[in-house]
Amino acid sequence: MLILKFDIEFKIDYIKRMDKIKIIFSDFDWTLFDHKTRTFNAKGIKCLNLAHENGVKLVINSARTYYALKHLKTFGLIPFDGFVLVNGGITMFNGTTLYADYINTNIKDDIIKILNSKNLGFILITQFETYIKEVDKKLINDFYSVFYEPYPINFNQYKNEEVLSIQVFATPAYDSFLKDLAKKYNLIFNRVNENNVELFPIEFLKSKGIKAILKHLNISSNEAMAFGDDINDIPMFNLVKHSVCLGNGNEEAKKHASFVTDSIENDGMFNALKKFKVI
DSSP states (O other), X not given: OHHHHHHHHHXXXXXXXXXXXXXXXXXXXXXXXXXXXXXXXXXXXXXXXXXXXXXXXXXXXXXXXXXXXXXXTOTTTSOOSEEEEGGGTEEEETTEEEEEOOOOHHHHHHHHHHHHHTTOOEEEEOSSOEEEEOSXXXXXXXXXXXXXXXXXXXXXXXXXXXXXXXXXXXOGGGHHHHHHHHHHTTOEEEEEETTEEEEESSOOOHHHHHHHHHHHHTOOGGXXXXXXXXXXXXXXXXXXXXXXXXXXXXXXXXXXXXXXXXOGGGTHHHHHHHHTTOO
């Protein structure tokens, strides 16, 4: 009886000492959105809505753009309070932009002129829209056959909004030219695949967005939970106390998570939120 009483008291004390999760940061691809079926995980949607009903703030933290998430109908399914987008290049909360790391306007204009002179197609990613200048349709089609992404707006409709990143449709044969261009304008060069290169003003990190939102809300990192599955989620995992990697995730990412849950097809997010008593 004494042992039983001790066990009960210990469990009650443990529950009392557990950090109350006040905010959840969730990755999108392979965490909420299953690319095998190209659909959202139903229980993932359900559990985030339940958490939100319980007063937990929800933030999407993704390499995706606002334009892509909007046209994938994400916002109609989950009541996100905040957005950390383009891998941390911009962060918004309840309609307020906390920061945005835009490419200098003069540099952006120069690069557009240079890409046009080289007859290279490109994408401009802005706060809310994504624009495409079409040149080589094969490169574009190959890119979109790999990445499940809503097709951008024609560049003719671009109204000179500030730009977070420029994606160039170019094969590795253009790497030397594009690396020199990035170096000239102090930009970061990142080859996405055989058809596409990204140019950023600085290194984008998901953790930067988390820091901005936690500071804005005066919430401790001990009261935050983050879900992800890949290498770019590691800075996010290293920042918050409760970091959860999906079972289908990258092995290196799993090493940095405080907990590894089930795979997306086995409702990993739902199971983790149940385990941690968030829902």
